[in-house]
Structures are given as structure tokens and as C-alpha cells.
Amino acid sequence: MNVLTIDHISKHYGSLRALDDLSLDIRKGDIHGILGPNGSGKTTTLGIVLGIIKSTSGTYSWFEGMSPQKARRRVGALLETPNFYPYLNADDNLAIIRHIKQSSETNFDHSLELVQLKDRRKSKFNTYSLGMKQRLAIAAALVGDPEVLILDEPTNGLDPEGIADVRNTIRAIGESGKTIVMASHILAEVEKVCTHVSILKQGKILAEGPVGAILSDEVCIEVAAKDMGNLGNALSQIEGVIRIDQKNGLFEIMVAHSIDPADLNHRLVTMGIYVTHLAIKRSRLEDEFLEVIK
Amino acid sequence: MHLIKLEWLKFRKNSVLLLLALLYLILLPIKLFGGSAMEIQFPGFNNMMLVQFPTVWSFVGYIGNWLVFFFWGFAAIYLVTSEFANRTFRQNVISGLSRHQMFFAKFNFLLVLALAATIYYVLVCLLIGFSNYEDTEWSQVFERADLIPRYFLMCVGYMSLGLFLGLIVRKTAVAIFLYFTYIMFFELLLRWVIHKEIVNNKSMHFYPANAIEDLVPVPVKDFPPARQFIEANAFDFYLTPLEATITSLIYIILFLVLAYRSVQVRDL
Numbered sequence: 001m002n003v004l005t006i007d008h009i010s011k012h013y014g015s016l017r018a019l020d021d022l023s024l025d026i027r028k029g030d031i032h033g034i035l036g037p038n039g040s041g042k043t044t045t046l047g048i049v050l051g052i053i054k055s056t057s058g059t060y061s062w063f064e065g066m067s068p069q070k071a072r073r074r075v076g077a078l079l080e081t082p083n084f085y086p087y088l089n090a091d092d093n094l095a096i097i098r099h100i101k102q103s104s105e106t107n108f109d110h111s112l113e114l115v116q117l118k119d120r121r122k123s124k125f126n127t128y129s130l131g132m133k134q135r136l137a138i139a140a141a142l143v144g145d146p147e148v149l150i151l152d153e154p155t156n157g158l159d160p161e162g163i164a165d166v167r168n169t170i171r172a173i174g175e176s177g178k179t180i181v182m183a184s185h186i187l188a189e190v191e192k193v194c195t196h197v198s199i200l201k202q203g204k205i206l207a208e209g210p211v212g213a214i215l216s217d218e219v220c221i222e223v224a225a226k227d228m229g230n231l232g233n234a235l236s237q238i239e240g241v242i243r244i245d246q247k248n249g250l251f252e253i254m255v256a257h258s259i260d261p262a263d264l265n266h267r268l269v270t271m272g273i274y275v276t277h278l279a280i281k282r283s284r285l286e287d288e289f290l291e292v293i294k
Numbered sequence: 295m296h297l298i299k300l301e302w303l304k305f306r307k308n309s310v311l312l313l314l315a316l317l318y319l320i321l322l323p324i325k326l327f328g329g330s331a332m333e334i335q336f337p338g339f340n341n342m343m344l345v346q347f348p349t350v351w352s353f354v355g356y357i358g359n360w361l362v363f364f365f366w367g368f369a370a371i372y373l374v375t376s377e378f379a380n381r382t383f384r385q386n387v388i389s390g391l392s393r394h395q396m397f398f399a400k401f402n403f404l405l406v407l408a409l410a411a412t413i414y415y416v417l418v419c420l421l422i423g424f425s426n427y428e429d430t431e432w433s434q435v436f437e438r439a440d441l442i443p444r445y446f447l448m449c450v451g452y453m454s455l456g457l458f459l460g461l462i463v464r465k466t467a468v469a470i471f472l473y474f475t476y477i478m479f480f481e482l483l484l485r486w487v488i489h490k491e492i493v494n495n496k497s498m499h500f501y502p503a504n505a506i507e508d509l510v511p512v513p514v515k516d517f518p519p520a521r522q523f524i525e526a527n528a529f530d531f532y533l534t535p536l537e538a539t540i541t542s543l544i545y546i547i548l549f550l551v552l553a554y555r556s557v558q559v560r561d562l
Contacts, residue, residue, distance in 0.1 A: 051388070
């Protein structure tokens with residue numbers, strides 16, 4: 001079942017085409033990443049399906065035809081920055097969202113615990129650090145136990161520990177069967193969290209599909225030896241080496257994720273080859289992403 | 295009720311709004327505390343008229359006119375523009391509020407505030423009137439009670455103008471500047487530009503701020519010289535209550551329709 005169908009949506013700001021004939025299906029249970037550089041139209045897309053931005057043309061439908069307003073009550077969303085009443089505390093702010101969603105939730109213990117804000121629940125929002133604000137926004141998105149979560153750059157402004165926490169939280173929520181749509185410009189985030197990905201550039205979808213199919217998890221390794229001819233022969237015999245290119249006196253090889261440089265070195269030594277240079281250049285994933293959005 | 299409760303949840307702890315309400319509550323019954331400092335020296339005018347029925351309705355009403363213009367107009371703007379500043383309108387819609395509900399949550403809340411301000415006006419008039427009840431006939435108590443519904447409409451009028459400016463302009467400082475300067479200067483300027491005069495011709499009274507002000511006007515006719523001038527020249531400074539009511543209603547509807555359209559059409 002499609003949770004969200006976006007059908008040929010465009011959004012123009014004067015002569016600027018923020019979105020250009022964009023279509024996208026989000027299926028129930030997917031953790032769908034929308035990956036793209038800043039300004040590619042991720043937030044505009046989410047803003048349109050959440051009812052705050054009017055599209056120039058095209059349509060979208062939630063839960064196969066439910067009214068947008070009713071659908072939004074079944075969706076939890078964090079869009080761009082956390083938006084709360086600065087003079088109210090966490091509980092009061094969440095109570096407003098609960099009232100709008102007409103949810104019968106009696107308290108917010110569970111979600112505040114999940115984002116580690118239970119101790120600060122009675123502090124006013126304007127006393128929170130950026131990371132705490134972001135975490136409260138995630139708690140807010142969970143009010144009313146929504147079926148779908150929309151998260152726009154959810155790890156923005158968090159420290160490394162916070163980023164890891166949020167990613168784990170998102171994964172845990174995804175495993176509980178909820179559908180998640182996550183926009184991000186960070187490739188590693190999408191790779192680590194999502195099952196499906198759409199790559200967006202200048203308001204157009206360039207590629208779409210399961211993460212494994214769109215972003216293969218191969219690694220690029222640079223390797224050199226005194227006798228490059230022998231090295232080339234040896235590399236071609238090693239299982240898991242997918243592609244070999246010779247560049248600037250080095251071999252750049254694509255290997256499956258299962259092979260790491262130590263592994264490769266060991267195998268070459270057993271074949272009587274001692275390397276003079278061995279380094280991971282860049283993950284294949286980053287290469288592909290940069291290739292796609294070029 | 296669902297929408298009014300929503301606004302209550304949002305603003306019950308807002309210090310700006312609480313301060314504005316407090317100032318209104320303190321300043322409206324000022325005559326009770328003002329004493330002789332408030333007395334008016336005017337030939338043929340008796341100061342007891344400020345505090346006795348039925349004229350107390352007019353004088354407290356006129357103080358209320360200024361206070362509602364200042365505090366409740368400001369409050370109406372703030373109720374809207376603070377939501378744009380905090381980007382909470384966006385969040386409300388994302389959470390599941392429709393734009394229609396968003397508009398009516400504000401408008402219904404303003405109606406409640408207008409009603410509360412009017413009830414307080416009635417209580418203050420009754421309190422001041424009954425504490426100065428000597429030489430008053432019972433029949434005079436409610437002689438000018440027709441001011442009560444017009445006072446309510448005046449509150450709705452100022453607040454609708456505030457709501458309209460807040461929703462169109464969205465920036466607190468700009469909306470408040472426009473609100474005060476329009477009512478105090480621009481409209482007079484407009485009248486002068488169009489009619490080349492500020493008073494003297496009845497047609498120039500049918501402007502929004504003027505019509506809303508005239509719902510609860512300065513009780514000039516209680517000052518004998520002014521009354522004689524008006525009678526002698528067959529000229530009235532003010533719209534009649536019916537004219538002011540109908541004109542205000544037309545402008546209120548216009549403000550609300552334009553504000554509603556803006557909410558429906560524009561990005562948040």
C-alpha cells in the first residue's frame with residue numbers, strides 16, 4: 001500500500017524551478033531517504049505534502065486518498081528547524097500538538113525518555129540548547145503515535161553522540177513497522193538508516209530505489225607495488241575485486257565491502273607481492289552520489 | 295470550543311498578552327482611582343456626569359475606546375505575528391490543523407476576548423454608577439445600555455483590523471506601526487487628500503477607523519456648548535449609531551474576508 005503518492009508536482013518561485021515535475025511513491029513500512037545537496041528541493045517537497053507550501057502544479061495524496069488534514073494527524077513531522085512556543089515548557093508544547101492531533105495520550109513520558117528530555121520537561125523551550133530543541137522536535141513528531149514520520153535533516157545541530165542517538169532512535173522506530181521519510185544531505189546518514197532512497201537535484205529525482213541497488217556498498221582501494229604488471233595479474237585473481245583501473249602509477253580497485261586493506265595485503269603477500277602503497281581512497285558510495293548529482 | 299481551547303493552551307502563559315490584559319483591567323476603571331485629577335473644567339458641565347448613570351456608560355466607554363484601540367488591537371496583532379515569528383503556524387498545520395481552522399481559531403479567540411472586555415466594561419460602569427447613585431432614577435441606569443453591543447462591536451472592529459494587518463504583513467513591528475499610524479495619522483491624511491478637509495462633510499466619516507471609533511464616541515452632546523454648536527449648524531461630528539454600526543460591520547467583514555483569503559492562498 002502506498003502511504004504517500006506524489007504526482008508530477010512542480011513549484012516555481014518566479015523563474016526559479018524549486019521542484020520540476022516530481023513524482024514519488026512511499027510504500028508502507030519503508031524507511032525512505034530523500035538525498036540531495038542543499039537547495040535541491042527536499043524541504044520544499046516535504047513542505048508541500050505537509051500543507052504549508054502550495055505547489056504550482058501537480059497533486060499528492062496520503063493513505064490512498066484520505067483528506068490531507070486528517071492524514072496529517074496520522075503523520076509526525078520535523079521540518080527544518082524545531083518550532084515551538086518559546087515561553088512554554090516541553091509538556092505544554094507537546095500538549096498543544098496533542099490537542100491538534102486529538103490524541104488521547106495521557107503523558108509524554110515515553111517520548112521524552114526516548115529523546116532524553118524527561119529531566120528538563122518543565123523548563124521553558126527558550127532555555128534549551130540547539131540539540132535539546134532538535135530532540136524535543138523528534139519527541140513532538142512522535143505525539144499521537146503516528147503511522148508515518150517525516151524527518152527533515154533530523155541530526156542537524158547535534159553533537160556526534162546526539163547524532164548516533166537520533167539515528168538509533170530512527171532505526172528503532174522503523175523496525176517497529178512505522179513508515180519513515182527522511183530528508184538529508186548526508187550520504188552516510190541515509191546509508192545507515194534507510195531502506196529506500198531517492199536522489200534529488202535541482203528539483204528533479206535523478207535515481208530512486210532500494211539503497212543497495214542505488215548506492216552499492218563497494219570500497220575503492222589504491223594499491224601499488226614495484227612490479228605493477230605482476231600486481232595487476234594478482235589483483236585480477238582475487239575474489240571480490242570488482243574493477244581495476246590504473247591511474248597515476250597506481251591501481252584503483254573497487255572491492256566488495258567484505259575485503260578490507262589488511263585482507264588484501266595478506267593475500268598479495270601470500271602471492272609473493274609486497275605493496276609499496278595501500279590506502280582506502282573513498283567509499284564507492286560517495287563516488288556514486290557525487291557522480292549522480294554532478 | 296476545540297479551537298478556542300487551542301488558543302488558550304498557546305497563550306495562557308504568554309507574558310505580553312497577560313500584561314496587555316492587566317493594563318486594560320487596571321486602566322478602564324481609572325475614574326475610580328483618578329479622583330479630582332480626572333475632573334473636567336467646562337462651562338455647563340457637571341463632573342458628576344462622569345460617574346453617574348446614564349452618562350457613565352458614555353465616559354467609561356470613551357476611555358475604553360482608547361484602551362481597546364491600544365491594548366486589544368496590539369494583542370490581536372501579536373496573537374498572529376508571534377506565530378509567524380516562532381514559525382508555530384507552520385508547525386500547527388504540519389500537526390494537522392487546516393488553514394480554515396487556523397483562521398477561525400484566531401477569530402473565535404478574538405471574539406471571546408472582545409466579549410470578556412465588554413463584560414468587564416459593563417461591570418465597571420455598574421460599579422462606578424452604583425457607587426455614585428445619589429440623585430439617580432432607576433430608569434436612568436440602563437438608559438444608554440445600547441452602548442453595550444456597540445462596545446462589543448468596537449472591540450471586534452479594532453481586533454479584526456489587527457488580525458487583518460497581522461496576517462497580511464506577518465512582521466510584528468511593521469504590523470503594529472501600520473496599525474497605530476493608520477488609525478492616528480494615515481486615515482486623517484487620506485481624508486484630507488481626498489476631501490481637502492478633515493471634518494465638515496459627512497461623507498468623510500465613513501472610513502474604517504473613524505466608523506469604529508464612532509461606535510462609542512466622545513459624548514460631546516453632554517457638553518452644552520458643543521450641543522448648541524451642533525444644533526445651530528445642523529452638523530454632527532459623528533456618525534449616528536446605526537451608521538457607525540453598519541459601516542463598521544462592512545469593514546469588519548472586508549478585513550476578515552481578505553485575511554482569510556491570505557491564509558488560504560499564501561505559503562506559511
